[in-house]
Amino acid sequence: MSALPTPRRFKPVYLCLAVPYAALLCVPLYDRLRPALFGIPFFYWFQMLWSFLVPLVILPVYLYQRRSRQ
Amino acid sequence: MTAHPQAILVFLGLVVVVTGGGFVASRLRTVDLSQLHEWGLAGRSFGTLVTWFLIGGDLYTAYTFLAVPALVFGTGATGFFAVPFSILEFPLLFIALPRLWSVARRRGYVTAADFVRGRFGSRHLALVVALTGMVATVPYIALQLLGMQMVFAALGIRSEWALPGVGVVPNVPLLAAFIVLAVYTYASGLRGSALIAVAKDLLIYVTVLAAVIVIPASMGGYAKVFAGVDSGGLLLAHGAAGNAGPGFAYVSLILGSLLAMFMYPHIVTGMLSARSGDVIRRNAMLLPAYSFALALIALLGYMAVSAQVKSMPEYAAGFRAFGNNFAVPALFLHAFPPWFAGVAFAAIAIGALVPAAIMAIACGNLFTRNVFKEFIAPDCSAALESRVAKIVSLCMKLGALLFVMELQSSYAIQLQLLGGIWICQTVPAVLIGLYTRFFHPNALLIGWAVGMLSGTWMAAQLDFRASVYALKLFGYTVPCYAALSALALNLAVCVALSLLCNAWSTGPRIDETLAEDYSG
Numbered sequence: 001m002s003a004l005p006t007p008r009r010f011k012p013v014y015l016c017l018a019v020p021y022a023a024l025l026c027v028p029l030y031d032r033l034r035p036a037l038f039g040i041p042f043f044y045w046f047q048m049l050w051s052f053l054v055p056l057v058i059l060p061v062y063l064y065q066r067r068s069r070q
Numbered sequence: 071m072t073a074h075p076q077a078i079l080v081f082l083g084l085v086v087v088v089t090g091g092g093f094v095a096s097r098l099r100t101v102d103l104s105q106l107h108e109w110g111l112a113g114r115s116f117g118t119l120v121t122w123f124l125i126g127g128d129l130y131t132a133y134t135f136l137a138v139p140a141l142v143f144g145t146g147a148t149g150f151f152a153v154p155f156s157i158l159e160f161p162l163l164f165i166a167l168p169r170l171w172s173v174a175r176r177r178g179y180v181t182a183a184d185f186v187r188g189r190f191g192s193r194h195l196a197l198v199v200a201l202t203g204m205v206a207t208v209p210y211i212a213l214q215l216l217g218m219q220m221v222f223a224a225l226g227i228r229s230e231w232a233l234p235g236v237g238v239v240p241n242v243p244l245l246a247a248f249i250v251l252a253v254y255t256y257a258s259g260l261r262g263s264a265l266i267a268v269a270k271d272l273l274i275y276v277t278v279l280a281a282v283i284v285i286p287a288s289m290g291g292y293a294k295v296f297a298g299v300d301s302g303g304l305l306l307a308h309g310a311a312g313n314a315g316p317g318f319a320y321v322s323l324i325l326g327s328l329l330a331m332f333m334y335p336h337i338v339t340g341m342l343s344a345r346s347g348d349v350i351r352r353n354a355m356l357l358p359a360y361s362f363a364l365a366l367i368a369l370l371g372y373m374a375v376s377a378q379v380k381s382m383p384e385y386a387a388g389f390r391a392f393g394n395n396f397a398v399p400a401l402f403l404h405a406f407p408p409w410f411a412g413v414a415f416a417a418i419a420i421g422a423l424v425p426a427a428i429m430a431i432a433c434g435n436l437f438t439r440n441v442f443k444e445f446i447a448p449d450c451s452a453a454l455e456s457r458v459a460k461i462v463s464l465c466m467k468l469g470a471l472l473f474v475m476e477l478q479s480s481y482a483i484q485l486q487l488l489g490g491i492w493i494c495q496t497v498p499a500v501l502i503g504l505y506t507r508f509f510h511p512n513a514l515l516i517g518w519a520v521g522m523l524s525g526t527w528m529a530a531q532l533d534f535r536a537s538v539y540a541l542k543l544f545g546y547t548v549p550c551y552a553a554l555s556a557l558a559l560n561l562a563v564c565v566a567l568s569l570l571c572n573a574w575s576t577g578p579r580i581d582e583t584l585a586e587d588y589s590g
Contacts, residue, residue, distance in 0.1 A: 017161040024154040025324065027317040031147075031306050039293030043147060043305055044369065050157045051362040055355040058164050062351055 013064045016057040020050055072384070073226035074403070080412030081225060084273070085250075092266035093254050104453040105440060109259035109431075111180060111461065118352045120264050121344045124428070125353060126360045127267035128340045129156065129331070132217035132363035132422030133210075135274070135367055138396040142371030143236070148301025148316060150368055151323040156361040159328045164354035167332065168347035169588045171502045176587040181432075182338045183440040189503050191580030192511035193444050199496045199517055201438035204466070206489030207429045210334075211470035212482040214426040218247050219474065221415045222390050224399035226494055241475055245537035248471050249418070252359040255427040255467070256460050260343055261426045270424050273417035275363065281414070282366045285373050285405045295369075298376030304561045319538045319549040331493040332501065335432035336425060338491045367398075374401040426467070427530065434463035484534040491529060494553035497522035498564050504588070507581050521560030528552040 023029065030046040037045040107114065116124060134152070141149030170185065179185050180204070187196035207438060222229065222243040231242040239245075255264045286292050296304065305315040331337060344350050374397040379385055385400040402414045438459040443450060450458075473482055499514045509517075528539040529552055541548045 003512070017165065020158060020161060023530060024158055025321050027306065027320055031317060033301075033304065036293070036296075039291050039296060040369075041296060041304055044150065044365070047150065047154050047157070048365040051358040051365065054157055054160050054358045056360075058161060058351075058355050061164070062355065065351070066348075 011064070012063055016060050019057050020054050024050060073228070074408050074411065076408040077412035077415065078079060078211040078225050078227060080409045081416045084416035086414065088240050088266060088269040088273075088296070088416075089250055089254060089423065092262055092269065093258065104456045106435065106452065106456045106459055107178075107180060109456050111339065113437075114175065114521070115345055116264065116343050116349065117345055118349050120268075121340070121349050121353050121354050123267040123271050124260075124264045124343070125337070125340045125357060126271055127263070127421070127424035128336055128428055129357070130274075130360050130364055130421075131210075131214055131425040132221075132418045133213040134364070134422060135418055136217050136220060136395045136398055137213075138364065138368045139371035139374065139398050140396075142368050143245060143397040144371075145304050145375050146299075146300060148320060148323075149366075149371065151320050151327070153361060153365045153368055155324045155327040155331075156364055157358055158324060159331050160354045160358055160361075162328065163332065163341075163357075164351055166501060166504055167341050167350050167354075170338070170500075171342060171344060171347050171350055171506075173583055173587045174342050177583060180342070181332070181335065181436050182496070183436060186499050186503060186585075187444075188582045189507060190499070190509075190511040190514065191582070192515075193440075195499060195511045195515055195518075197444065198515060199499055200436040202492050202496050202518075202522075203333070203436050204433045206493040207335055207433050208466060208469055209473065209482050209485035209489050210336075211429050211467060212473040213428050213486055214429075215244060215420040215470055216482055217422045218419050219244055220388075220395060220399055221419050223302045223388060223391060224396070224403060225412075225415055244471070244474065247423070248467065251423050251426055251430075252464055252467055254423075255430055255463055256542045259383060260428065260431055261562075263424055263431070264343075264425075266420065267424045270417065270420040273413065274421060277414040277417045278363050278366055280406070280410065281370060281373075281402075285370070285377075285401070289373065289376060292369075295373050295376045298378075299372050303329070313547040314549060316549065319551065322549075322551040322554045323538070326551040326557070327490065329497050329501065329557065330464075330490050330553055332463060333493045333496045335436055336429040339428060339432040339435060349495035370398055374398065374404075377401060377404060379404050379575050384590050396525055425465060426470075430463035430466045431459075433459075433466040434459035437462040487534065488526065488529055488556070491525035491556060492522055493555040494557050495525065495560050497557055498561055507579065508572075509564050509569060510571035510575070513564050513571050516567055517560040520563045521556045524559050525552050525556030528556065 024047065030043055032043065033041040035042055100560045134556055136151045138149065170182070173179065173185060179188065181200065183196040185202035188433075189191055191553070227243050229243060230238055230240050232238050232535055286295055289295055289298075306320055308315055308317075341350055374380075379397065379400040380389055382400070382404070385396065385403070388396040388400055399415070402411050406414060438455050442458050443455060447454070495518050498509060498517060502509065529537060532539060537552050538549050538553065539552045
């Protein structure tokens, strides 16, 4: 490599991205029927809920990256 | 099966309008399709919205729409793993894919194997990555055609026709669909697929909305739907003592599928056609909307259980021919008025065309760049490169068609399952290669071979019927997705051999990419 890479320091904002993995890979957390939502057991609606939460955890990282690129 | 004239009419009308419209619209813009990056990557020009539709059409194929609810229909909670997997792939996509896009743009890469070639300076490693991608994709294309075949059967379209002068020809509807697919991929490349993807997704969303509102309402709400299902299957069973249990299998299925997804050539092709890295980042936030739709579709499996379509005599032939994959077509015929069943089936059939076309284009790109240009004709012209890609994509589709027509459909399903295990073995070279070049190319080659062999062996032990293989570790039973356990072995070999190779070899390693190529 010709150019020296800038030293990469870990930014805490990236931890946001780990949250959905922690939640959805921890199966005992949601492997239950109650409480149900609109008649849908917890196991199902909890996992469906993350399709709305994932964009929300990505957004702060996206905004951070955009600011640091300018 | 009985014919449904009203449904067939609506179905044919929609298919003709959408594919014809897409074909005409793609010809309006004059671009030079004799350039591979124009035909095979649409000139890297797609904005946020088009990419959203294109990747949506890519990730959620017709087969997904039939197979995911079929899995829930047949196995209950375990089948739902497709939903968390499709949600969890987006944070990874957000982090990793803009890097691949950026380096591909700077260095003119068209495929993931191009990147491996540049990063590790080994054309044999690139060849292995390209061939793995192609072999994993052909059965995937075959499954799209199989999905169409199911739709034709559900509509009651006769498959054998007596043509004057030829005699009785079997599989006529499938042949017709194949010709439509072949013509529009050949003539308009990725642009044509993107246009049709928009129409396809609108139809899918209309169908899903209707299905999740109309069907539960007619059954008395979701509570009634779930009450009609044997409650034992609604949750993952708990493992016995000394067994990690179905919960672990569920996690391994999520992780293995999510790593494998980005290695599939059609996903890489879709991503590289974006206009900028930011388009991909924004899509990581927009695409989970499809995961929600997928979850609703998965729940159709339970509605099919609750409606007891399997025991209805009018669908017995369909279940006999296609197994549980017929659950959703049967449910649509049972619950929708005929004209709307036509709309729903058109959504599925067009939903098969889009990914099948992108998969074939991606295979064309791989063969041309990493086999033809690398090993056969190093100094071929750009026009020849593009023509070879078009011809190869046609051959891939022909292969898939023969697959569906000549072999039992179960072979295509089993091979697709194997394909998922195989494609996962390119993760160290491609995905990890984006972050580090610690791995030695020879170590990657051997690791790949170990992963392929062990993964295939595990699948063979399961008669190629399932992909969760129970590992015995120190007297403890761990049911794990074979793709993931084979990848773990692959990685262990890569790390160990890289340490050795890096210590032994003295010459400089060739890496044509620079650190700044990855951030753009």
